[in-house]
Amino acid sequence: MTSHAIRHVRVTPIAFRDPPLLNAAGIHEPWALRSIIEIETDSGLVGINESYGDLPMLEALAKAAPALTGLSPWALNEMDTRVAALVAPRQMSASEFLGQQVSLAPGTHVSKTVAKVISAFEVAMMDLQGQLANAPVVDLLGGAARPAVPFSAYLFFKYAEHIDKPYAPDPFGEGITPGQMVAQARRMIDQYGFKSIKLKAGALPPEQEVAAMRALAQAFPGAPLRIDPNANWTVATSLQVVEQLRGVLEYYEDPTPGLEGMAAVAAACDVPLATNMVVTDLKEFRRNAEMGCPVKIVLSDHHYWGGLRATQRLALMCETFGLGLSMHSNSHLGISLMAMTHLAASVPLLSYACDTHYPWQDDEVVQGGRLQFEDGSLRVTSTPGLGVQIDREALARLYDNYLNTGIRNRDDLGQMRKYDPGFTGHQPRF
Structure with a gap:
C-alpha cells in the first residue's frame, strides 16, 4: 500500500x-x-x-x-x-x-x-x-459559496523609480498628485476590471490624501472607496478627514493607533471602521466585542491568523457578532493569491472585495505565468489542491x-532614510 x-x-x-x-x-x-x-x-x-x-x-x-x-x-x-x-x-x-x-x-x-x-x-x-x-x-473547506472572488484596486502614493535604480521603472510612473492617482486607478481598473478602490494613505500630509480621494470619487462615481492610513493619524486628524470625505467612503481602515483610538473615532464617526491592525487574533476579537465592537469590519490574513481553518472560525465569529469580513494583503505572488481565493470562495460571509498587491508585482513563480482576473474577480480553480504548480x-x-539582493528583512524605514535621512517613522505622524 x-x-x-x-x-x-x-x-x-x-x-x-x-x-x-x-x-x-x-x-x-x-x-x-x-x-x-x-x-x-x-x-x-x-x-x-x-x-x-x-x-x-x-x-x-x-x-x-x-x-x-x-x-x-x-x-x-x-x-x-x-x-x-x-x-x-x-x-x-x-x-x-x-x-x-x-x-x-x-x-x-x-x-x-x-x-x-x-x-x-x-x-x-x-x-x-x-x-x-x-x-x-x-471543497475541503466546505465548498464554494461563490465561483469567483472580487478584489479591489489597491492604490499607493509612489515615486517614479527607486533611488537605488536596480532596474527599469515600473509602468505606473509617479503617483503623488490627485491627477496621477486617478491615472493610476484608471490603468489598474482598465487592466483588471476592479469595481472598488482602496488608497494606501498615511504617507503624505492628510490634505493631499483627501484631495486624491475626492479626485477618485469624481473620476469613478459610484465606485466603493476606502482609505487606509495605517494608524498614522491622531484621533483628531482622523475625525477631520472623515468629515472632509463625508459621503465618499465605503469604510475607514485603521485611521488611528490602538483599539482605544479606534473606539474614539467610532464614537464620533458614522463610517464603519475596518482593521487589520487591532483585531488580529481571537483574543483581540474578544476585546473589540467587550468594547461594543468599535471595529465593524475585520480584514483577515490567513498568513498570520493561523491559516485557512482559523479564518473560517473568524468568519463564524464575525457573523455571530454582526461584523463584516474581508481580506488584507501584502506583496505576494500567485500561490498566496490562489490560497486567498480558495479561502474567500469558501466563506459565506465575505462583505467586501478583498485587498491584493498582485497588480504591483510583475513576476511569478507558478506555471503558466501571471494569474488572470476577470472583471475584477479571480475564479476559484476546480483542479485538485490549490490548482497551481511551481515553475522550476x-x-x-x-x-x-x-x-544577490542582500536584503534579509523588510525595512521600509531604512529605505525611506535613503530619501530623507531625518525620517523617523514615528506614528501617528499627522
Missing part, C-alpha cells in the same frame, strides 16, 4: 521586484521577500505554499520543519501541536523593537510566529489533501534574486 506520510519539507527563499510604494512606515524596498514551501510525501506527491520570506520566518520554518516528518497530510491538528511546541515566540532585539514601532501589520510581529508557521504548513498540507482526494482546496525555472531565478 502506498504511503503518503510526509518525508521532507523544502523552503526556498525568493525575491522579486517591488515598486517604490509609500506608506506610513516609509517606502517599499526594491525587492520583496517571500518563501516557497514544498511538503513531499513518501509517494512523491508535493504540496506547495507561499509565505513570508524574512530571516526570522525562514529560521522558524527551518526549526519547525522536522516536526512534520512522518505525519499524514491530513493530520493538521497534530501539526499545529508540534509546531507550537517547537516555535515559541522569542524576545525581540532592540532593533526589532524599533521596527515594531513603525510596523504596518502584525504579520511582521514576532508574536505571530507560531500562527505564521502553522499557516505556512497548513496550506501546503491542504494542497496535498486535495491531490489525494482529487478535490480543490475550496522561475523559482531558480527568484531564488537567485534572493541570494
